[in-house]
Amino acid sequence: MALFMWIDIGSGTSNGVITEDGKLLAYHLLTSGVNYKQTAQKIRDELLEKAKLRPEDISFTVATGQGANNVVFSNQQVADIRCCARGINQIFPLVKMVIDVQGQSSQVIRVDEHGHITNFAVSEKCASGSGHFLEVIANILQMPLEDIGAFSLRSSNPVVFSTSCAVFGESEAVSRVAEGASKEDILAGVNKALAEKLAALAHRVGLEEPCAMSGGAALNIGLVKKVEEKLGIHLLVPPQPQFVTALGAAILAKEESTKPVTLVQAKPDHSSVSLEEPDIL
Structure with a gap:
């Protein structure tokens, strides 16, 4: 069982989902407020409660959105544009x-x-x-x-x-x-x-x-x-258009979690969110 979580911290609203093998297990949406870290934690807690899971059950977590760097428990931050593209392709495979x-x-x-x-x-x-x-x-x-x-x-x-x-x-x-x-x-x-x-x-x-x-x-x-x-x-x-990016991020979370790790010399990274497509996609 591989479980993946996505958290999107937007300027007005924030939401997240948990998926298992492409199946949606739980989703939650709320107003972002002024404390993005608290908002991220609230979404995580609600998702875990709805799915009846523990934090350690989640294999990989992806954060996106304006406040992505405030999702301190995420494994990776991904640009929402990538998530949206992947999510809409999952729902409507023929969409261009x-x-x-x-x-x-x-x-x-x-x-x-x-x-x-x-x-x-x-x-x-x-x-x-x-x-x-x-x-x-x-x-x-x-x-x-x-x-x-x-x-x-x-x-x-x-x-x-x-x-x-x-x-x-x-x-x-x-x-x-x-x-x-x-x-x-x-x-x-x-x-x-x-x-x-x-x-x-x-x-x-x-x-x-x-x-x-x-x-x-x-x-x-x-x-x-x-x-x-x-x-x-x-x-x-889509029936729930506000969760398209969420779905895409969950898909990317699964793909990123299986990406082989290559040890390289560390370099400064001045960007918190990547727009690059992963090599395996």
């Missing part, structure tokens, strides 16, 4: 591209039939190209984040946002509320603005089908439809 919307950034990844990255583009630092923009607007409108997708579909006149900056976009949303714009029109406008950024990323790396969408924002049906309209294609969305 995935649009991944994270809390602070978004990325479009082209993959081959093995889940290896062939090309990718990451959104600029501005949070308007990420899921955080949706969270900000949902808070302004005092709506649960999980409700904004379906609610936005009621819009008949989406608000046009004149700025691509999340900070100014927040101010603009407040102004539109004061002017009497409906919640559904504001939400539809936000989805449209984000969809335009995601579509631009997709075209930058070269649009390919089949194409999937992952990350928590993929639960926003309004956003998915806007992206489909912009790209003129159908998007495949």
